[in-house]
Amino acid sequence: MAGRRKAILDPSYEAVVVGAGNGGLGAALQLALKGVKTLLLEQHNVPGGFATSFVRGRFEFDASLHELADVGSADNAGSLRVFLDEAGTDIDWVAIPEAYRVILTDENLNVRVPFGIEELIDTIESEVPGSRKAMTKYMELCKDVNGALGILGGIADSAKPDRMISDFMSFVRDSDNPIEEIASIVRKLMNLLRVISKTVDQVSDEYKLPDRARAILYPYWCYLGLPMSRLSFTSWGAMLISYMTKGAYVPRMRSQELTMAMESRIRELGGRIEYNTRVEEILVERGKVTGVRTSQGDEIRTSQIIANVSPTLVYNDLISPKTEVPKIALKNVNARKHASSCIVVYMGLDTTLDELGLTDYGYFISKNMDTDEIYDSTYVLDVPIMQATTCLNNVIPDCSPPGTSIVSITTLFSMDSWSDVTPKDYFKVKNRIANGLIDQLENGTGANIRDHIEEIEVATPATFARYTRSYKGVVYGYELDPWDGVIARVVTKEDEKYIKGLEIGGGFSFMGHGYNVSLLSGRAAALSTLKEMGVKS
Amino acid sequence: MKKKNNFLGDIAGLIELLPERKRRIERASPGPIGDDPINELARSLHPQKIYFEIAEVRDETPTIRTFKLVAAPDSGTTALPVFRAGQYLAFREEVQGVVVTRPYSISSSPREALEDGFMEITVRKIPKGFLTKHIWKNWKPGSKITSSGPAGFFYHEPLRDTNHILGIAGGCGFTPFRSMIKDAIDNDLDLSITLLFGIRTPDEVIFKKELAKYKRKMGKKLKVTYVCSEPDGSWKGPSGFITKDVIKKQGGGVKGKTLFICGPPAMYRFLENELAEFKIPQKRIRREVFGEIDDITAFDEFPRGLKRKKFNIKVHIGSEVEEIQAKATETVLVAMERAGLAPQSKCRSGECGFCDSLLLDGEIFVSPENDGRRMAGVKFNHFHPCASYPVTDLEIIVNRSV
Ligand SMILES: Cc1cc2nc3c(=O)[nH]c(=O)nc-3n(C[C@H](O)[C@H](O)[C@H](O)COP(=O)(O)OP(=O)(O)OC[C@H]3O[C@@H](n4cnc5c(N)ncnc54)[C@H](O)[C@@H]3O)c2cc1C
Ligand code: FES
Numbered sequence: 001m002a003g004r005r006k007a008i009l010d011p012s013y014e015a016v017v018v019g020a021g022n023g024g025l026g027a028a029l030q031l032a033l034k035g036v037k038t039l040l041l042e043q044h045n046v047p048g049g050f051a052t053s054f055v056r057g058r059f060e061f062d063a064s065l066h067e068l069a070d071v072g073s074a075d076n077a078g079s080l081r082v083f084l085d086e087a088g089t090d091i092d093w094v095a096i097p098e099a100y101r102v103i104l105t106d107e108n109l110n111v112r113v114p115f116g117i118e119e120l121i122d123t124i125e126s127e128v129p130g131s132r133k134a135m136t137k138y139m140e141l142c143k144d145v146n147g148a149l150g151i152l153g154g155i156a157d158s159a160k161p162d163r164m165i166s167d168f169m170s171f172v173r174d175s176d177n178p179i180e181e182i183a184s185i186v187r188k189l190m191n192l193l194r195v196i197s198k199t200v201d202q203v204s205d206e207y208k209l210p211d212r213a214r215a216i217l218y219p220y221w222c223y224l225g226l227p228m229s230r231l232s233f234t235s236w237g238a239m240l241i242s243y244m245t246k247g248a249y250v251p252r253m254r255s256q257e258l259t260m261a262m263e264s265r266i267r268e269l270g271g272r273i274e275y276n277t278r279v280e281e282i283l284v285e286r287g288k289v290t291g292v293r294t295s296q297g298d299e300i301r302t303s304q305i306i307a308n309v310s311p312t313l314v315y316n317d318l319i320s321p322k323t324e325v326p327k328i329a330l331k332n333v334n335a336r337k338h339a340s341s342c343i344v345v346y347m348g349l350d351t352t353l354d355e356l357g358l359t360d361y362g363y364f365i366s367k368n369m370d371t372d373e374i375y376d377s378t379y380v381l382d383v384p385i386m387q388a389t390t391c392l393n394n395v396i397p398d399c400s401p402p403g404t405s406i407v408s409i410t411t412l413f414s415m416d417s418w419s420d421v422t423p424k425d426y427f428k429v430k431n432r433i434a435n436g437l438i439d440q441l442e443n444g445t446g447a448n449i450r451d452h453i454e455e456i457e458v459a460t461p462a463t464f465a466r467y468t469r470s471y472k473g474v475v476y477g478y479e480l481d482p483w484d485g486v487i488a489r490v491v492t493k494e495d496e497k498y499i500k501g502l503e504i505g506g507g508f509s510f511m512g513h514g515y516n517v518s519l520l521s522g523r524a525a526a527l528s529t530l531k532e533m534g535v536k537s
Numbered sequence: 538m539k540k541k542n543n544f545l546g547d548i549a550g551l552i553e554l555l556p557e558r559k560r561r562i563e564r565a566s567p568g569p570i571g572d573d574p575i576n577e578l579a580r581s582l583h584p585q586k587i588y589f590e591i592a593e594v595r596d597e598t599p600t601i602r603t604f605k606l607v608a609a610p611d612s613g614t615t616a617l618p619v620f621r622a623g624q625y626l627a628f629r630e631e632v633q634g635v636v637v638t639r640p641y642s643i644s645s646s647p648r649e650a651l652e653d654g655f656m657e658i659t660v661r662k663i664p665k666g667f668l669t670k671h672i673w674k675n676w677k678p679g680s681k682i683t684s685s686g687p688a689g690f691f692y693h694e695p696l697r698d699t700n701h702i703l704g705i706a707g708g709c710g711f712t713p714f715r716s717m718i719k720d721a722i723d724n725d726l727d728l729s730i731t732l733l734f735g736i737r738t739p740d741e742v743i744f745k746k747e748l749a750k751y752k753r754k755m756g757k758k759l760k761v762t763y764v765c766s767e768p769d770g771s772w773k774g775p776s777g778f779i780t781k782d783v784i785k786k787q788g789g790g791v792k793g794k795t796l797f798i799c800g801p802p803a804m805y806r807f808l809e810n811e812l813a814e815f816k817i818p819q820k821r822i823r824r825e826v827f828g829e830i831d832d833i834t835a836f837d838e839f840p841r842g843l844k845r846k847k848f849n850i851k852v853h854i855g856s857e858v859e860e861i862q863a864k865a866t867e868t869v870l871v872a873m874e875r876a877g878l879a880p881q882s883k884c885r886s887g888e889c890g891f892c893d894s895l896l897l898d899g900e901i902f903v904s905p906e907n908d909g910r911r912m913a914g915v916k917f918n919h920f921h922p923c924a925s926y927p928v929t930d931l932e933i934i935v936n937r938s939v
Contacts, residue, residue: 009855045881045893045936046919054890055909056690058819197554253912260917274855275936276881296855296937316570327567335565341575350820419574423581423619424651431696438696453697454820466579473575483557492558 009274012301013039015529016292017522018279018318019308021049021468022515023506025262026522027306027529029087032269034535039302040271041294043278048259049308049468050475051515056455058401059348061408063459063467064475065255066223066362066390067096067248069239070516078246080516083523088268089261092252096395099243100362102219103444107368111216112360115247117143124213131213138207139244141191142237148192149238149486151185192234197482200228200236218371219364222388223514225340225412225476227371232485235512242516252396255515278469281320282307282502289501293320303501304533306525310508312338312471319499329498336484339476339513340378341418341461345409345434348455353391353405356447363389365444379414381421381429383436387411407449409437415461415472426462434458477513486512503528581618584686585939587626588612591680592655597743600662601709602673603644607655609681617650620687622720623713623797623825626658627685627883632671636879639668640828640886642799643687644712646719659743661709685883685891691799691825693717693728698795699821700728703788705779705808707735707800713825714799715744722754729758733788735779735804736765739772762787779804781811791815799825802906826886830904833866833926838905840928851932852878853897863931869894869901869922873935880922881938887924896920899931 017028020042028040046052050064071093072078077085084091099113099120111127113120117139125132195203200221204214214228220239224231251257263273278295282305291301307314312333319325349356366374366386374386392399392406400406421429434456442449461473478484489510497503505522507513593605608614625642643650645657662669676682691713693702704714711734721728736742742763752759764783768776775783784791796817798808805824812822833839843865850872852859863872870892873880883891887907896918903910907924914920922935 008857045891045939053911053913055888055911060912197557251913253916256911256913257916260913260919264917276939277937295939312570328562330567330569331565332562334568334570335562350818415575418578421578423578426578426582426619427621434696452820454818456694456697458696461575462579462582465573465576466583469576471570471576472573473579483554483561488554488558491555 009039009272009298009300011299012291013037013272014302014533015039015304015306016041016279016300016302017306017308018282018292019049019506020044020047020259020263020273020275021308021506022051022259022519023509023522023525024049024306024308025259025266026083026519027308027503027505027526028266028271028273028522029089029262029269030523030526031306031529032266032271033087034530035270036530036533036535038266038271039300040266040273041277041279041292042273042275043295043469044467045275046256046260047263047273047275048256050464051255051259052467053254053256054457056346056457057348058404059406059455060254060399061346061348061406061457062250062254062256062392064342064344065250065515066388066410067250068258068515069242069248070246070520071249072246076246078242078516080520083520084261087262087265089265091258091261093249094252094396096248096250096361098360099248100219100364101360102216102364102369104215104366104368105444107212107215109212109215113216113219115244117241117244120217120244124216127216128210128212131210134207134209135213135217138204138209141195141203141207142241144188144191145195145234145237146241148188149234151188152192152490195233195237196487198233199482200231200233203233204228215369218369219388221371222364222374222386222412224480224512226479226481227375229372230479230481232480232482232487234482234487235480235485238486239514250392250395258515279318282314282318284319284321284324284499284502287324287500289499304503304529305501306503306505306522306529308506308522309504310471310474310477311504312336312508314502314504315498324499326498332496332498336478337481338415338472338474339479340412341415341464341473342459342475343411343413343430343433343437343461344459345437346455346457346459347407347409347449347453348400349405349407349449349452350403350454351405351452352403353393353407356405356445356449356452358391358405358407358445358447359394361391361394363387363391363441363445365389365440375412378412379417381417383433383440384411384413387437387440389441404454407441409441411437412476413461415474418461418473421462426460430458430460475507475513477507477509480512486510501532581616582686584614584618586613587617587684587686588614589656589682589684591676591678591682593678594676597659598740601659601741601743602662603657603659604676605645605655605657606682612681612683617654617656618686619647619651621692622647622716623692624687624689625691625713625884626656626687627885628668629683629685630668630671632668635874635877637668637874638685638882638885640689640884642689642691642712642716642825644715646716646723648723649719659709659712659715688883688889689825690888691797691823693795693797697820698823699793701794702728702730702797703784703791703794704730704732704797705735705784705788705800705804706732706798707779707804710734710799710825711743714797717797718751718755718759721758722751730755730760731788731794732759732761733779733783734761734763735800736763738767739765739769741765760789778807779811781814784811784815791817791821794821796822797825798822800827802827802830826884826888826907828885829868829871829923830907833902833904836905839902839926843928848899848927849930850927851930853932853934854878855937863927865926865928867926869925869927869931869933872927873922878935879938880935882923885923887921890921892921892923893919894922894936895934897932897934900928901925901931902928
């Protein structure tokens with residue numbers, strides 16, 4: 001390069017975090033909080049990975065966020081808010097007023113679903129008279145499962161995951177604790193055990209939930225991305241309870257506020273962040289990490305690495321030399337199935353949501369709520385039959401200039417159906433699908449979108465691959481079948497750690513995908529790293 | 538940790554979850570993952586860099602040259618990417634020991650890149666221009682040059698725009714429209730193009746011959762009018778600037794059209810007034826970015842009394858720290874380029890975010906017409922050096938370039 005040597009980095013760090021998505025940022029933040037000399041490396045030139053925003057004309061779009069679970073209000077804080085507050089990040093959270101509106105065009109169903117377990121049951125009862133009893137029991141079960149998960153690993157409810165189990169043990173041992181509470185804990189655990197290997201459909205059948213009740217209850221499935229005939233009930237139940245009891249939030253300045261707030265805090269705490277720096281090799285010697293090599297030619301020594309990268313890529317592409325990759329690690333990642341990618345249509349409209357008659361933030365629009373049929377439709381290079389659409393001005397009225405609004409349509413999309421698209425056809429194909437999605441939105445809501453499009457951008461699996469380099473543009477990590485659900489992953493986490501000093505955080509790690517769990521799994525990875533380093537918590 | 542996992546392991550094992558997981562993993566292949574067509578597609582659509590060889594140089598006028606570029610496989614580019622007609626490439630060149638970038642719209646069509654293996658750019662020589670002077674001297678057939686992947690948002694989008702483009706071009710702003718016209722012909726698009734091209738002197742008329750050819754192919758769907766501001770006796774077309782009357786008469790009015798405007802900032806300001814009476818909704822006007830503003834002191838918002846000021850900028854890149862000097866009237870990006878820091882940039886207009894950097898200390902003036910920062914970026918002191926001017930001494934963190 002032009003008469004100039006490359007600016008270099010320090011040759012060694014106590015810990016290196018690979019990737020500045022939610023997981024990597026959560027990890028680096030936790031490490032920096034403990035004063036660990038941390039280097040966070042990111043191949044893109046801003047933090048966030050999927051959790052980013054972009055500007056077009058007068059509009060700023062969120063690349064991915066619909067809503068964040070596990071934030072909660074200041075006095076009913078979820079573990080994510082607790083962590084980020086304690087870490088000293090500056091984020092302006094805005095509450096989403098209601099859970100969603102579900103519109104099923106073939107079923108003549110159009111229902112707004114509020115937050116709150118009672119409110120949910122009431123809403124379904126008024127649409128499906130006679131469902132109250134079954135729904136109440138079902139939600140009790142979800143609560144128990146969520147509570148049990150919280151107790152067992154702090155996965156859903158606790159801000160201090162690593163302490164929960166010992167707390168539980170001492171809680172049980174402590175004779176002062178009332179027997180009723182111990183009994184309730186035991187009940188929760190028993191309930192969890194009962195459904196631990198079941199799918200959502202199996203449990204709904206067992207509880208005799210009417211079809212129409214399921215149709216109203218199920219839309220959130222698309223945040224987990226697996227049809228209810230396969231989705232692990234525990235993952236589902238925990239998510240449902242989290243949304244219903246803690247509500248949902250977005251940062252005022254799109255998800256980029258969340259990720260830049262973490263970035264800023266990491267730097268304040270002395271962590272170092274380098275962008276435009278892709279880790280090309282994770283160096284391993286005799287089963288232990290020793291450092292990384294980057295696209296900038298850095299070679300950095302470290303004994304602790306947290307990868308905000310899918311294990312599939314870690315074991316196939318990153319670990320060097322290849323002889324250090326155990327066969328079992330490759331089998332492990334091959335056994336698991338990559339989940340969906342997405343297509344998103346971002347639109348800046350030159351009219352208000354009011355004028356369009358769009359009254360809600362989140363719309364789930366589909367022909368029906370047959371999740372198998374919907375899932376299958378994402379495996380065809382065509383318009384999938386379900387979309388999840390957000391109308392941001394209904395949460396943040398001034399997120400765009402007066403008289404305008406931001407509407408984003410998202411649909412799950414299997415990356416395999418995108419595999420045959422050639423560069424030549426690319427723009428045509430993506431516009432055809434975007435067109436179909438806009439039709440679907442107009443048909444479902446009656447809003448005239450088309451005449452008001454001032455800015456539009458369409459993201460496909462290739463777009464996500466471009467910005468995050470995720471394998472095949474996968475957004476949703478690995479599929480959450482019961483055998484690879486959260487419980488199964490937590491339980492096997494230690495046994496399936498194949499390289500000493502290497503932790504995985506983010507959407508491909510043990511907690512599953514989504515903003516909150518990706519971020520907190522990065523943090524959990526950092527807690528393991530700290531433990532390994534002997535840093536006191 | 539161990540205790541917890543054993544405990545959980547016991548209960549989960551009880552119910553056959555773990556044996557199933559074990560079975561599945563044991564049964565799986567230990568082979569490699571195989572290829573990733575999606576990342577391949579992303580790379581071919583958006584290469585980080587394109588390595589070109591100049592195949593041909595054509596003088597359009599004494600000060601305008603078209604360069605025909607083909608892939609340079611030896612340097613790492615085997616095929617040219619598709620792009621959307623109207624996009625630009627940012628070229629990165631070393632001139633007198635410093636590295637600068639400059640954006641140029643692609644003037645050839647997407648099909649030509651894909652099927653015929655070339656791209657063209659058409660460059661106007663800027664009086665006292667830093668890069669263009671170098672280009673005129675050094676860019677010859679056989680020269681190797683490097684650009685970014687295709688970038689920018691100045692293209693016709695059927696999901697958004699009407700199927701009639703009213704293009705208004707000035708300076709070298711004709712270039713993206715040449716690409717759009719060729720694209721419309723190549724793909725037989727349902728698209729009409731009416732173009733008003735403002736030139737200073739009659740000898741600035743370019744592409745005259747080929748336009749006649751395009752006209753034969755597109756018929757009524759293409760209309761091009763040159764509007765000359767300094768005509769001589771031989772000029773037969775309309776003269777003056779592109780006024781509302783020209784837009785009505787030669788442009789056929791604005792109804793049902795989407796305006797695409799590409800030219801120097803002065804033209805944008807002039808058109809603002811001319812277009813006012815048409816009351817065109819914002820969504821029907823697309824403007825190409827115009828690069829750095831030549832005279833930032835002309836802005837009312839620019840702080841007074843800075844014109845001749847110089848500041849120090851402490852630049853952190855990687856673990857290195859450099860102290861550089863900067864003029865108040867030049868962007869932070871240019872100051873860094875002058876100092877030989879070779880920072881990365883693409884649009885040089887505040888739009889693309891490619892130069893995103895972090896302001897640790899000091900104050901900047903951000904060109905109001907080029908402020909493409911994200912909201913969170915503003916909150917957490919990210920800034921775009923290509924659109925920012927120092928108002929005090931600064932301390933900044935800049936990314937190493939890719
Ligand atoms: C999206 C886009 C598309 C465009 N498309 C076209 C096109 O198709 N055709 C076309 O002709 N033009 C096009 N342009 C305009 C074109 O990019 C400019 O005309 C060109 O960049 C001028 O380059 P120059 O270096 O010769 O001019 P200059 O005016 O010299 O370059 C700008 C800067 O260089 C700085 N500079 C001077 N000396 C040094 C030094 N020693 N080190 C570092 N920096 C220095 C100056 O301070 C000045 O700010 C486009 C612009 C944009 C934004
Ligand atoms: S180079 Fe595009 S924003 Fe600076």
